Amino acid sequence: MIHRILFGLVALLALASTPAVALDVVATSPSMGALVEAVAGSRAKLTVLAGQNQDLHTLQAKPTMMHALRGADLVVAIGAELEVGWLPVAIQGAANPKILPGTNGYFEAAAQVPLLDAGAAADRAMGDVHPVGNPHVNTDPVRMATIARALADRLALIDSAGASQYRRGADAFAAEVDRRVQRWRGQLSGAPGVVLYHRDAVYLLDRFGVPLLGIIESIPGVPPTGRQISTLTSELKGRSGIIIHAPYQSPKAPKSLAGSLGWRVVQLPMEPPEGADGDGYLSHIGRWVDTIAGAR
Numbered sequence: 575m576i577h578r579i580l581f582g583l584v585a586l587l588a589l590a591s592t593p594a595v596a597l598d599v600v601a602t603s604p605s606m607g608a609l610v611e612a613v614a615g616s617r618a619k620l621t622v623l624a625g626q627n628q629d630l631h632t633l634q635a636k637p638t639m640m641h642a643l644r645g646a647d648l649v650v651a652i653g654a655e656l657e658v659g660w661l662p663v664a665i666q667g668a669a670n671p672k673i674l675p676g677t678n679g680y681f682e683a684a685a686q687v688p689l690l691d692a693g694a695a696a697d698r699a700m701g702d703v704h705p706v707g708n709p710h711v712n713t714d715p716v717r718m719a720t721i722a723r724a725l726a727d728r729l730a731l732i733d734s735a736g737a738s739q740y741r742r743g744a745d746a747f748a749a750e751v752d753r754r755v756q757r758w759r760g761q762l763s764g765a766p767g768v769v770l771y772h773r774d775a776v777y778l779l780d781r782f783g784v785p786l787l788g789i790i791e792s793i794p795g796v797p798p799t800g801r802q803i804s805t806l807t808s809e810l811k812g813r814s815g816i817i818i819h820a821p822y823q824s825p826k827a828p829k830s831l832a833g834s835l836g837w838r839v840v841q842l843p844m845e846p847p848e849g850a851d852g853d854g855y856l857s858h859i860g861r862w863v864d865t866i867a868g869a870r
């Protein structure tokens with residue numbers, strides 16, 4: 575009897591000393607996972623569906639995704655139709671009413687902030703495939719701070735006992751964003767500009783006033799023709815800049831453009847490493863900043 579009571583006490587003490595995992599959260603990408611880590615920390619058991627170098631535009635729904643979503647209390651997506659080719663299918667397959675779009679268990683980052691390229695049909699010529707607006711908000715650290723606060727509010731709706739922890743996490747992340755953005759502004763002032771493969775890092779360039787000098791793909795998913803590359807070359811000849819593309823975008827056209835302009839071409843991931851927290855996300859943005867600042 576006494577043993578049983580002692581055992582019960584020890585178990586209670588163990589519960590009190592380890593932070594309680596209150597929620598099962600599924601993030602679509604490492605940047606969304608990093609936000610969950612920053613805001614919820616140990617209160618969330620986190621699963622991230624896509625790897626760092628997977629193209630979120632073309633990912634396919636998999637049984638492992640459905641399995642992860644089946645027990646989830648919340649799904650955190652980038653949104654604005656970026657994951658439209660696979661996330662709705664995975665959610666449907668999971669048959670979990672808690673995370674259906676429109677419920678508290680479904681959160682889209684892009685729905686929390688103003689979007690670039692919204693309703694700009696004319697921008698299709700510049701490589702826009704995103705009719706509801708450009709979804710790549712995770713490339714802007716300032717929007718990510720706003721999204722972190724909205725995520726804290728959403729988490730508090732589902733788990734009110736954790737509300738103050740979520741608010742502290744979002745505040746700390748936003749304060750760190752402020753600090754780094756100050757420094758990055760200085761680092762990027764006067765940067766000559768960037769050619770991107772797709773309109774993905776446009777939020778980062780826009781945030782810091784870095785000129786977007788061109789987009790390599792004119793139709794997303796279709797490799798650019800030689801004629802398109804020579805048009806870009808003649809537009810940019812004699813100027814300085816840098817070409818940046820993601821690992822899942824073909825290096826062929828970027829290399830040929832770089833060769834004819836005498837520019838550097840750099841491959842950079844769109845997402846932080848898997849398992850990144852708020853700091854890991856900001857280090858990833860720091861890599862982009864260092865690369866762009868180093869172009870002059």
Ligand SMILES: [Zn+2]
Nearest residue numbers: 631772773774
């Ligand atoms: Zn895109």
